[in-house]
Amino acid sequence: MGVSMQGSMIAGWMLAVALVHGGGMSVRDAQRYRTETDPHGLITELQSQLDQSGQGLAGAVLREKLWLLGTAAVNVNDVAALHEATTRLDELAGRTHDPAAAADAGFLRSRQLIAASQGDGISEELQAAALVQGTTDPVMLGRLHYTLCDAYAMSEEFTKAIPLCRRAIATYRTQADAWGMGNAGNDLGIVYTHLHRYDEAIPAYLEARRQFASIGAGQMVVLVGDNLSQAYRKTGRVREALALSHASLAQEQAAGRVSDALSSRADIALDYAALGQPGKALALMDAVVADARDAHLQGLLPDFVRTRSEIEQQQGKLRPALADAREVITALNQRNAAVLRSEEARLAARYATREKELQILALQRQNQVKDLQLKAAQAEAARRGEEQQRQSLRIMFGRGVVVALSLMALLLYLLLRSQHRHAVELRAQALRDPLTGVENRRAFQQRAMDLLAESRGFPASTSAHVLMLIDVDHFKRINDGAGHPQGDEVLRIITDGLRRAAGDVGHVARIGGEEFAVLCPGCGAMAGMRLAETLRAEVATLALPPEAKVSTVTISIGVAVFDGARCHDLSSWMRAADMAMYEAKSHGRNRVVASALAT
Template sequence: MRGMLIIGLYLLAMLAHAGVAMSARDALRYRTEADPHGLIADMRQQLDKLGGSAAPAQERDLLWLMGTAAVNVNDDTALTEALLRLDSLAAARHYDLAAASAGFLRSRHLIASGNGDGISEALRAAAKVQDATDPKIIAWAKYNLCDAYAMSERASGAMPLCEQAQDAYRALGDTWSLAEAENDQGVNFAGLNQPEKAIELYQRSRQHFASLGAEQMVAMVGDNLAQMYLKVGRAKEALLLSQASLAQEQATGRISDALVSRANIALDYATLGQSARALSTISAAVDDARAAKMDGLLPELLERRSRMSEQAGQPRQALDDAREVIRLLGERNATTLHSDEVSLEARYATRENELRIQTLEHQNRLQELALKTAQAEAAEHVESQQRQALVGMLTKGVSVALILIAGLLYLLLRAQRRYAAELRVQALRDPLTGVDNRRAFMQRATALLGDDHAPRLTHVLMLIDFDHFKRVNDSAGHPQGDRVLSMVADYLSCAIVDVGHIARIGGEEFAVLCPRLGADAGLRLAETLRAGVAALSLPAAVPLDHITISIGVALFDGDRCHDLGSWMRAADAALYSAKSFGRNRVVASSLLH
């Protein structure tokens, strides 16, 4: 800790000499951008001195600074070291904040390099600290999610998170973090083609950084501002801002930021009519991005060079670049990554709802107590009125007022109970199809098997999976795939409405639970469902004749299927057999034979 204090005091002394007020914590954060290599060396030295004596929070703070600086300068060695130590700290101390820190660093690296799904990694990291009560941790998690969505050019997902982060940092008085969140919100408005709003956010961010004396951060945000100046016809001002930003980024070794600045400078040259200089600048940036393996930036750089090559009369280069952009974006938006991300977003939103339910239930309890207190006071005043007839109209007025307050509290309590009930339904409902989700299915099946009065040996479980569903997404796109899922779910729900319950337990996988149906009726129903789905007419936008499903059926026998886990494994094995034997068929578990 002493070494950290010396570093902080040294920086404060330098800043004080320059007439700048910056906290020791902000000074260290500033060094992740202004002196990343030096900060990495200092953090390593500090960690070595502390050895095993560091408190978990202190060790996590040092590793977070080191990892952040490593991402900024593309130092894979330092980043790997920080991630390994954070993972080790999280495992050894059961320290969720360390695990979340490692996840957010991985997310930033994936987004910067373009290798993998940075959004999903950020969602997993945020989930680690979703139950935190410390306002600083909550704000930190919101900002890092905001940053991941913004840097992935997902403005619609980023904007509410960035707004929440800004509100939280204003309340905490954290000017540095507020400036970072404002910069990200500017990126979002830029992505939505709202340059005037983006300019407002960037200028606000620069003012906050300037108030801390963080001139290099002012220049860095200035490069973002330059892009908006270019959109509103202020090309010369844009060029000056981008050149100032590039000089600082190259001096500090921030490769990724420098590449973005060079791309902006090329665009400035093109706008000012200097086409040859623009094409030379963007080509050099493309070559350097390839050398540094900054695949996350390549599509944007190549797209700009394609447009500039076309304007310069070089159609072959323009075509080659356009084809490579399509290939890179196709790899980035792979179906498996999309599915993982959607699933994680749903789980994160569900947990948010659960936390809101807990808060509402706590508020309901307080209001119940307030209601009881108001009722008791009303009764006491009524009794007092009876004993003291001389008080007259005044006492009656107070009694009526208290009764009205009690009535209002009762109405408010009832409204909040309805709201909490609606949230509980949302937490157990699949948002796409409207049927039960996996959590609701597990609760329903567990309750069914725990009912001693029900004849359990007649319960039927079906696991249903679509055949070759990827063809729908590949041929018609994910929106049409979602439409087909909803259409089939509606049919299945209607078909089993009198005998069972349906739930979506995975991407294209459903479960049907039929209490007391029996083996013969269960197999007949499964065959009806299979044939019914195959006969459905698909939407006109889906260029396929039909869609089919495979079904695995298992009976709860109390022996080999003696609990929910063994029951589901039996149904899953039957489903696997249906897939293996050619799909579009019903296969019963061996327990039915």
Template sequence: MSRHLAAMVLLLPLAAHAGGVMSINALRARAVTDPHGVIADVRQRLDHGGPNLAQADERALLWGMGTAAINADDEAALTESTLRLDSLGHAGGDAVALAASGFLRARHDVANGIGDGLGEALRAAARVQGSGDAQLVAWARFQLCDAYALAESAAKALPLCRRAEDSYRAVGDAWGIADAENDEGIALATLGRTREAAAAYQRSRRRFAGLGATELAVMVGDNLSKMYLKLGRPREALALSRTSLAHELAAGRISDSLDSSTDIARAEAALGHPHQAYAMMQATVARARAAGIDGQLVDLLRSESELAERAGRMHDAVAQLREALKRTAATSTPALRAIEAELEARYAVREKELRIHDLERENRIKDLALKAARAEARQREEARRRDVLVGRVTGGALAGLLLVAVLLFLLLRAQRRHAAELRLQALRDPLTGIDNRRAFLQHADALLPLRGDAPAPVLMLIDVDHFKRINDSAGHPQGDRVLVQVSTFLCEAVGTHGRVSRIGGEEFAVLCPTLGAEAGMRLAETLRAGVAGLPLSSKVGPERVTVSIGVAVFDALRHLDLDGWMRAADAALYAAKSSGRDQAVAAARID
């Protein structure tokens, strides 16, 4: 596991703050270099400040305390900071406080391999997404980058970290850039891009050293030591890791010291001391177990297994690898991955909406510039008519202004076309051309408040049975043709009764506003039988394609909201698939 520099900057004691409002980042360096001191100082400041403490100052203090608690493995201080941030957020309507609490829980859960840490980070980032405060946007983007890097989801972390770097550059935050460069190195290292990772770590280390943050430069140096090992420079790696370990033990950062000890053991093995390296790794794993730091155990066990193999202890190597695999399986479930994917999609859609908003604002500015250019052109034309001589001199300028006006008009039209295309992309599935999940959620949200004597709305969730077999046997292009064929039939069969949406890979939804329970089940059976009878290409493999359908009629007392309604339909779909597939099941039948 690479070293994350959780929430750093400004080597200032709490007493140095006098007047004004504390930055959310006011304690991020001390939270790393002196975590126990920060916890004690913050508690004292909160006790003395009482109700007179500004809300932004209280939020910054609690964030500093929470990040220090993570670095010091102090569960009590972390719980205190998150609970107080939640209270501050709910009582004062403070979205930043709620986001800060969410980021702290996310880092703790990801680091310890429990809960839905990435989902927590995505929900926290969504709370401040679109904020007009550039400093706050940079902070939130870095926290999301850090969560993905810590979870070793490198492909998603890398673009997020680079966006965080850009945001920090825009506000002139050199510390933040160094933080993001370190996480960029972690992502590149996970992707196996060793030389690029080493370069990113070196940039981060130089930047921290230039800011006088020796402790932080040392910590990044331990990440760099991993790259030196891979590049065949074990002696340099060993020196960096030993320096880092000494600092960590002095500061009481147990979690970080485990990482440095692992790097030292690996360097010793590379220098030809396998038995000494294995003994060091056994002691490191024992320290992690004693401290209850379960989140690092998977990586530590894998390292212990590797070093046991080098030392000729094959039985131990197999046992340690089995435990690592067992722990990995226990913390990565399909349900959590589905939640994370949904939150990622929502975050990406919101980013696209913000980009559309920016484009529309730019269009308005260009429209005003176009009008101003036309007005200026008219004024110059009138001046030319009043004075022929002056008109000859200014003719070239007039032509230039007219050209600018034409170019602005063309650019404005292109920007509007681009914005319209982005809106369409945000609501349409690119493969089938029907509504996507976002469009489905919009229609469903708009439908629920409607009341009256009309039959209740019906929701169907439809899943193509054994679709993976088609992709595996006939190839993804043929699978895409099957999805298009199925979606075309569903749209024709549903007709004016409702709307068909593609909400996942091979999953569709049918939303019928006023169909009612009996007619809904009849339509579901029609759809099921119709798909089963579709003529298929001989290249597909199976003789036919079937679907399973879950049907749920909206009941305001039972379902309360859209999430409850979808859970009922999803449960019915699960029952249909569990009962043999190729059937439609109503939610009422499985209550």
């Protein structure tokens, strides 16, 4: 038996002893453990406690419960629960002037942003950390160091993460917090693994497992073992990696964590390939790819297909390996193409708007010149009138001059009015979408900024302003299948349906391509969600012309409420609604999703 295998067996024996004889788990550790092992149950329990206790809980107790609620919500991507946790934390911060509550809300939003690869999560993290920079509270101090470590690790800024993870471990060690040391040690191991520093990663993982084992957190021991297996595989300890991956798979399947279980199965396939069993590895990867397709896990699928291609190359099956490689390239290109098309449309709209603005400015300058000429003519007419009164001998001549100047003034006035009408018409064109007749992006932005300027200084209430961003699902199929003229007709039909359903409550605007915005001043969060659902249902029932080659069309809607905090200006408001809309897209389309980043 080699030295490395002996070390692994000793470490495994020590963990087993610790699990049996380790210290009991505290109430706080038990709740933190449930954020990983029973997040849905913990969310339901905490929501019930919060509903019953309300404002009766002490500030620190309420803040800790909301932190646990938000952490569990992030782990299972429960947008509604995360929204509740951050909203209540913000309300607590404003009511009690507690910077720690505001920081906790920021840390939760940062974790969600980074996990979803949306927005600037690191910036949100640093802003939250600045609120508690000088804290002496041990719980908040450990959380501060760990969340910074975790944020940089998740953002793949590994060299920046190392000192922060070490500081978090040191902070938790002074508090004898085994859970905190286990979490921070696991992150440190992940960072070292990505930097190919396996000799440092393995001890970090083993120490993290030892800490979790000391408090009886067996499932966390297995979870860290899954990460440890990758380091073992890279250092040739493949059989040990395989055993750890199997343990992780069993836990993930029992917990119903589909995506994590697929990733563990892919790790097992790599272990089989490294052990010289490529046939077994390839059969397993075929099943993983098929299951990922059935589960519609498009985000994970390219990585799984790439892994299968590598195993096929090892077996000399170059034709299927090439086909898989092409599938990966196609998937990545489609993602990039969608981003490029969106950016191109926005640039084109911006160019057209700028052209209208320049025409308006030119007309305004011409009007200013004509106005000056009119004023000069009026002044001259007045001077001539006075001269006529003073010079009776030239009365007839003076009258003629006055009449001529008056006629000139009248002509200039008529010309100025005509120019003014032309300018008004051009301004209306610049603010109106020519295809659908509703407001365009520029008009929408002006209306929204005016609304926010009027609301500045007033406290948030139940009748807050609501913004909806709407995208037509699979609209490219209509353009490709029936042609752009039919696509334009469908957009007009959708616009009419949105205007009817929105009524006097919302202002509908087309902000580009198949994207729409609905601005609802003073609507309130609940009424806004009901209206969004009404809009979605209305569009789904619209009758389309047979030339469109589709019978129905659906929309995905993201809803954000302006709260003056995270949504503190138009840019952050639209970003929150946009993120919610893409959340609706990623969860199957034809649905309404409320932003977790703004009230």
